[in-house]
Amino acid sequence: MSDAPWVLRVADAELGVDELDPTSVLAGDPVTSSKELWTSKDDTVHHGIWEITPGTVTDVEADELFVVLSGSATIAFEDGPTLNVGPGDVVRLPEGARTVWTVHETLRKIYAIVSD
Structure with missing residues:
Protein backbone atom coordinates (compact mmCIF):
# COMPACT_ATOMS: atom_id res chain seq x y z
CA MET A 1 0.00 0.00 0.00
CA SER A 2 1.18 3.53 -0.64
CA ASP A 3 2.05 6.53 1.53
CA ALA A 4 -1.20 8.19 0.40
CA PRO A 5 -4.16 8.08 2.82
CA TRP A 6 -6.19 4.86 2.59
CA VAL A 7 -8.72 2.81 4.52
CA LEU A 8 -9.08 -0.96 4.85
CA ARG A 9 -11.70 -2.99 6.69
CA VAL A 10 -9.30 -5.18 8.67
CA ALA A 11 -11.86 -7.87 9.56
CA ASP A 12 -12.47 -8.54 5.85
CA ALA A 13 -8.88 -8.18 4.59
CA GLU A 14 -7.59 -11.13 2.58
CA LEU A 15 -4.35 -12.45 4.00
CA GLY A 16 -1.69 -14.56 2.33
CA VAL A 17 -0.63 -17.81 4.01
CA ASP A 18 2.86 -17.67 5.54
CA GLU A 19 5.26 -20.55 5.89
CA LEU A 20 5.49 -21.53 9.56
CA ASP A 21 8.72 -23.21 10.65
CA PRO A 22 7.62 -26.74 11.63
CA THR A 23 10.18 -26.82 14.46
CA SER A 24 8.32 -23.93 16.14
CA VAL A 25 5.06 -25.90 16.40
CA LEU A 26 4.60 -27.52 19.82
CA ALA A 27 0.95 -28.61 19.51
CA GLY A 28 -1.87 -28.66 17.00
CA ASP A 29 -1.65 -27.64 13.36
CA PRO A 30 -1.53 -23.82 13.45
CA VAL A 31 -1.42 -21.79 10.25
CA THR A 32 -0.25 -18.18 10.04
CA SER A 33 -1.20 -15.63 7.42
CA SER A 34 -0.52 -11.94 6.95
CA LYS A 35 -0.82 -8.82 4.86
CA GLU A 36 1.84 -6.11 4.85
CA ALA A 76 4.13 -17.05 27.92
CA PHE A 77 7.53 -15.34 28.14
CA GLU A 78 10.56 -17.53 28.84
CA ASP A 79 11.86 -15.13 31.51
CA GLY A 80 8.73 -13.23 32.42
CA PRO A 81 4.99 -12.99 32.63
CA THR A 82 2.19 -14.86 30.93
CA LEU A 83 -0.28 -12.65 29.07
CA ASN A 84 -3.87 -13.59 28.23
CA VAL A 85 -4.91 -11.54 25.20
CA GLY A 86 -8.18 -11.02 23.37
CA PRO A 87 -10.15 -8.49 21.32
CA GLY A 88 -9.30 -4.89 22.11
CA ASP A 89 -6.06 -5.66 23.98
CA VAL A 90 -2.95 -3.65 23.14
CA VAL A 91 0.25 -5.65 23.58
CA ARG A 92 3.90 -4.62 23.58
CA LEU A 93 6.54 -7.26 22.81
CA PRO A 94 10.23 -6.48 23.37
CA GLU A 95 12.74 -7.47 20.72
CA GLY A 96 14.45 -10.80 21.41
CA ALA A 97 11.87 -12.07 23.91
CA ARG A 98 11.38 -15.83 23.67
CA THR A 99 7.70 -16.75 23.84
CA VAL A 100 5.27 -19.63 23.61
CA TRP A 101 1.92 -18.73 22.04
CA THR A 102 -1.05 -20.95 22.87
CA VAL A 103 -3.82 -19.85 20.52
CA HIS A 104 -7.29 -20.76 21.79
CA GLU A 105 -9.36 -19.12 19.01
CA THR A 106 -8.03 -17.89 15.66
CA LEU A 107 -6.31 -14.63 16.54
CA ARG A 108 -6.12 -11.63 14.18
CA LYS A 109 -4.04 -8.60 15.07
CA ILE A 110 -2.86 -5.38 13.50
CA TYR A 111 0.78 -4.65 14.23
CA ALA A 112 3.61 -2.15 14.07
CA ILE A 113 7.14 -3.57 14.12
CA VAL A 114 10.28 -1.46 14.46
CA SER A 115 13.74 -2.81 13.60
CA ASP A 116 17.24 -1.37 13.37
Missing part, protein backbone atom coordinates in the same frame (compact mmCIF):
# COMPACT_ATOMS: atom_id res chain seq x y z
CA LEU A 37 0.09 -2.73 4.89
CA TRP A 38 2.97 -0.28 4.94
CA THR A 39 6.76 -0.28 5.17
CA SER A 40 8.94 2.75 5.82
CA LYS A 41 11.31 3.79 3.05
CA ASP A 42 14.29 2.69 5.16
CA ASP A 43 12.61 -0.70 5.87
CA THR A 44 12.77 -0.21 9.66
CA VAL A 45 9.03 0.12 10.35
CA HIS A 46 6.38 -2.37 9.22
CA HIS A 47 2.61 -2.16 9.69
CA GLY A 48 0.37 -5.08 8.87
CA ILE A 49 -2.25 -7.65 9.74
CA TRP A 50 -1.34 -11.09 11.09
CA GLU A 51 -3.45 -14.12 11.95
CA ILE A 52 -2.82 -17.51 13.53
CA THR A 53 -5.17 -20.47 13.91
CA PRO A 54 -5.37 -22.56 17.12
CA GLY A 55 -2.29 -24.42 18.28
CA THR A 56 0.92 -23.77 20.22
CA VAL A 57 4.07 -22.25 18.73
CA THR A 58 7.37 -20.80 19.91
CA ASP A 59 8.70 -17.46 18.69
CA VAL A 60 11.49 -14.94 19.14
CA GLU A 61 9.80 -11.56 19.11
CA ALA A 62 10.52 -8.36 17.23
CA ASP A 63 10.04 -4.91 18.81
CA GLU A 64 6.28 -4.86 18.28
CA LEU A 65 3.11 -3.14 19.35
CA PHE A 66 -0.15 -4.80 18.33
CA VAL A 67 -3.90 -4.68 18.88
CA VAL A 68 -5.88 -7.92 18.99
CA LEU A 69 -8.93 -7.64 16.74
CA SER A 70 -10.41 -11.10 17.26
CA GLY A 71 -9.63 -14.43 18.88
CA SER A 72 -7.64 -15.22 21.99
CA ALA A 73 -4.26 -16.54 23.05
CA THR A 74 -1.95 -16.97 25.99
CA ILE A 75 1.58 -15.65 25.46
